[in-house]
Amino acid sequence: MTHLSSSEFVDYVEGTLPSGRGAHVQTCVACRAQAETLRETLARASRIDAPDPSPLFWDHFSNRVRDAIAPERPAAPWVGLRALRPIPLALAAAVATFATFLALHRLPAPVVPPAAANIVSSSPGVAAVPPSPGPGSESDLANDEAWNLISAVASGVELEEAHAAGFGVRPGEIDRAVGEMTPVERTVLGRLLQQELKRAGA
Amino acid sequence: MTTRMWMGAVQPEWKVTVTGAPTDARDDNPPLDAADEAALVAACLAGRKEAFDVIVERHRRHVYQLCYRFVGNHEDASDLAQDVFVRAYRGLRSFKGQSSLGTWLYRIGVNVCLNKVGSKTPKAEPIGDNAAGHFEHPADALVRRERAAEVRAAIARLPKKQRATLILRVYHELPHEQIAGILGSSVGAVKANFFHALNNLKKLLRHA
Known part of the structure; x- marks a missing residue:
C-alpha cells in the first residue's frame, strides 16, 4: 500500500481519513512517525492563546473605524x-x-x-x-x-x-x-x- | 381598508367598513440590527454608514483575532483590523455576495496582514497581561510566554500561504473549503500547505 499523501496526512490528523487508508498508518512506521510529528506540532501551536481585549475596546474600535471611513465616499454610482x-x-x-x-x-x-x-x-x-x-x-x-x-x-x-x-x-x-x-x-x-x-x- | 360582512341569523342591510392607517406607509430606513448581509451591504452602498457600523460590530472580533495571530500584540492588531475594515468599506462595491461577508473580510485581512507584517518577528505582549485568564505562578507564566513567543516567531517565519493557512485552520478553525476560498486556492492545495506548514513549524521550533 502506498504512503499517505500530504492531504491524507492532514485528514488523518484531523480524524477524517477513511478507515482503509488509516489502517496503513498502523502498519507503516514512516507514516506513523510523520503523523505523530504533525499531531504534536499541531497541539503545540493550538496552545497559543490570543487574549481577548477589554470589552471597552470594542466600542473604541468601532468609533475608530467610523472616524476613518467618515471622509470616504460611501455609495457606488450604479x-x-x-x-x-x-x-x-x-x-x-x-x-x-x-x-x-x-x-x-x-x-x-x-x-x-x-x-x-x-x-x-x-x-x-x-x-x-x-x-x-x-x-x-x-x-x-x-x-x-x-x-x-x-x-x-x-x-x-x-x-x-x-x-x-x-x-x-x-x-x-x-x-x-x-x-x-x-x-x-x-x-x-x-x-x-x-x-x-x-x-x-x- | 377592510370590509366586514355581518355574520348572523339576520343580515342587516348595511355593512361595516373599517378604515385603518394606509398600508403603503413603508419605512424607507428599516432597522439594520437584524438585517442580513445583503441588506447591510446594499444599505452601505446607498449611503447609510450606520449599516457599516453593524458590519463592523458583527465581524470585528474575528478580524481582530486574525490580525493578532499575525502580529502577536494588541496595538498592531487593532491598527491592522481597522485597516481591514477601511479597505472593506472602500471596496464594498466589489463585494458580489459570492462568498459570505465574513469570508470576504478574512480575505482582506489575510492580504493586509501579509503585506504589512511580512516576515517580521511579532512583538511580544507586555508581561502584565495574563492571557491564560486565571491565576498563574509568575515562573509558569514566564515559561508559557517564552514558549508562546517561540511558536509565534516560528509561525512568522513560515512562507506566506503556509502561515495564513495555519492561522485560519488552527486558530479560526475554518474548514479547508473556506480557507481555499479566502486564499484563492484549491482544497488540495490548502491541505498541502497545512501539511508543509506543520512540518516547517516543527523544524523551526527544533532550532529555536
Missing part, C-alpha cells in the same frame, strides 16, 4: 441608478430631450417649436397654446404653473439619470436651457411633462 423608478427616468428623458433640443436649436421667441406644436395640436384634450408676449420677467416666472412644474422636475433630474436615459447633457445645461425658454416654450414643455406624468400613472 446603486442610485438601479434604484431609479421608470417614471423619473421618463421625465428625465423628456426634460433632457427638450432642453437639449432647445439648447442646440435655439428658436426665436415667441414662435412655438414646430415639433412641439405638432405634438400639442395632435394630442386629444390639450388646449391650443396661447400666443405669447415673449420671455417673462422673474415675477412672471414665479407665478407660472408650467415653470413651476418644469423647475420641480428639472431639480430632481440628476446628470446620472439623464446619462442613463441616453442623453449627454453637461452640468447646468438643463437649467440654462429651461431658463432661456419663452413662456410659450415653457407652457409646451409643461404640457408635455403633464402628459408624460399621466401616461406613466404618476
Whole structure:
C-alpha cells in the first residue's frame, strides 16, 4: 500500500481519513512517525492563546473605524441608478430631450417649436397654446404653473439619470436651457411633462 | 381598508367598513440590527454608514483575532483590523455576495496582514497581561510566554500561504473549503500547505 499523501496526512490528523487508508498508518512506521510529528506540532501551536481585549475596546474600535471611513465616499454610482423608478427616468428623458433640443436649436421667441406644436395640436384634450408676449420677467416666472412644474422636475433630474436615459447633457445645461425658454416654450414643455406624468400613472 | 360582512341569523342591510392607517406607509430606513448581509451591504452602498457600523460590530472580533495571530500584540492588531475594515468599506462595491461577508473580510485581512507584517518577528505582549485568564505562578507564566513567543516567531517565519493557512485552520478553525476560498486556492492545495506548514513549524521550533 502506498504512503499517505500530504492531504491524507492532514485528514488523518484531523480524524477524517477513511478507515482503509488509516489502517496503513498502523502498519507503516514512516507514516506513523510523520503523523505523530504533525499531531504534536499541531497541539503545540493550538496552545497559543490570543487574549481577548477589554470589552471597552470594542466600542473604541468601532468609533475608530467610523472616524476613518467618515471622509470616504460611501455609495457606488450604479446603486442610485438601479434604484431609479421608470417614471423619473421618463421625465428625465423628456426634460433632457427638450432642453437639449432647445439648447442646440435655439428658436426665436415667441414662435412655438414646430415639433412641439405638432405634438400639442395632435394630442386629444390639450388646449391650443396661447400666443405669447415673449420671455417673462422673474415675477412672471414665479407665478407660472408650467415653470413651476418644469423647475420641480428639472431639480430632481440628476446628470446620472439623464446619462442613463441616453442623453449627454453637461452640468447646468438643463437649467440654462429651461431658463432661456419663452413662456410659450415653457407652457409646451409643461404640457408635455403633464402628459408624460399621466401616461406613466404618476 | 377592510370590509366586514355581518355574520348572523339576520343580515342587516348595511355593512361595516373599517378604515385603518394606509398600508403603503413603508419605512424607507428599516432597522439594520437584524438585517442580513445583503441588506447591510446594499444599505452601505446607498449611503447609510450606520449599516457599516453593524458590519463592523458583527465581524470585528474575528478580524481582530486574525490580525493578532499575525502580529502577536494588541496595538498592531487593532491598527491592522481597522485597516481591514477601511479597505472593506472602500471596496464594498466589489463585494458580489459570492462568498459570505465574513469570508470576504478574512480575505482582506489575510492580504493586509501579509503585506504589512511580512516576515517580521511579532512583538511580544507586555508581561502584565495574563492571557491564560486565571491565576498563574509568575515562573509558569514566564515559561508559557517564552514558549508562546517561540511558536509565534516560528509561525512568522513560515512562507506566506503556509502561515495564513495555519492561522485560519488552527486558530479560526475554518474548514479547508473556506480557507481555499479566502486564499484563492484549491482544497488540495490548502491541505498541502497545512501539511508543509506543520512540518516547517516543527523544524523551526527544533532550532529555536
